Amino acid sequence: MQAPHKEHLYKLLVIGDLGVGKTSIIKRYVHQNFSSHYRATIGVDFALKVLQWDPETVVRLQLWDIAGQERFGNMTRVYYREAMGAFIVFDVTRPATFEAVTKWKNDLDSKLSLPNGKPISVVLLANKCDQGKDVLMNNGLKMDQFCKEHGFVGWFETSAKTDFWVLQHCFSIRLTVMEIKRQYLERHMLTEAKSVKVLFMIVICGKYKHR
Numbered sequence: 001m002q003a004p005h006k007e008h009l010y011k012l013l014v015i016g017d018l019g020v021g022k023t024s025i026i027k028r029y030v031h032q033n034f035s036s037h038y039r040a041t042i043g044v045d046f047a048l049k050v051l052q053w054d055p056e057t058v059v060r061l062q063l064w065d066i067a068g069q070e071r072f073g074n075m076t077r078v079y080y081r082e083a084m085g086a087f088i089v090f091d092v093t094r095p096a097t098f099e100a101v102t103k104w105k106n107d108l109d110s111k112l113s114l115p116n117g118k119p120i121s122v123v124l125l126a127n128k129c130d131q132g133k134d135v136l137m138n139n140g141l142k143m144d145q146f147c148k149e150h151g152f153v154g155w156f157e158t159s160a161k162t163d164f165w166v167l168q169h170c171f172s173i174r175l176t177v178m179e180i181k182r183q184y185l186e187r188h189m190l191t192e193a194k195s196v197k198v199l200f201m202i203v204i205c206g207k208y209k210h211r
């Protein structure tokens with residue numbers, strides 16, 4: 001007898017200042033390529049990544065690539081709607097883009113929350129780490145503290161150019177998906193015992209597949 005087939009569709013946001021590499025990260029993740037040619041995103045762009053989560057489950061990640069210039073616009077509320085998780089990206093060579101991270105996070109938290117009022121889970125990506133790490137050097141070990149204080153699930157160094165990000169980014173995608181799953185269970189008001197059991201299974205599957 002064939003195992004039951006389950007499909008989940010999750011909307012994930014990728015936000016951050018102009019030119020930090022949001023489109024490049026998505027391109028690398030979805031199409032495994034990179035271009036040094038810069039063309040600013042206008043409004044929003046979309047990409048779909050399909051993950052075979054386990055033999056019975058397919059996870060479709062709908063990635064919303066929101067233009068950096070939208071931080072100054074009114075459209076973000078519309079774009080954020082029904083997102084289950086987000087990546088906020090900054091450029092490690094440009095400190096101003098790191099300073100903007102809290103503005104993006106505040107914008108997100110003020111416009112989108114879970115039905116229980118809690119903020120959605122957000123992972124911070126320190127991109128262009130192939131070009132130096134000015135921001136990280138200046139912040140050093142404080143990054144963990146920064147994430148804790150500002151409510152990020154975690155942070156990862158990435159490079160869409162050299163592909164350095166793949167392992168860690170895949171992990172962060174998994175981390176986000178796990179968190180999403182938890183939120184999904186919360187939304188559907190399953191008992192805590194059940195949700196812990198399911199979460200535990202997801203963690204085990206994620207670790208197993210990641211090795």
Ligand SMILES: Nc1nc2c(ncn2[C@@H]2O[C@H](COP(=O)(O)OP(=O)(O)OP(=O)(O)O)[C@@H](O)[C@H]2O)c(=O)[nH]1
Binds near residue numbers: 019040
């Ligand atoms: N060296 C290096 N360059 C990168 C990296 N990621 C992106 N870039 C370059 O940075 C520039 C901007 O990248 P995009 O991906 O278009 O940036 P974005 O955040 O989508 O920009 P907006 O659409 O304006 O919001 C491009 O020239 C990319 O080639 C990286 O990891 N390393």
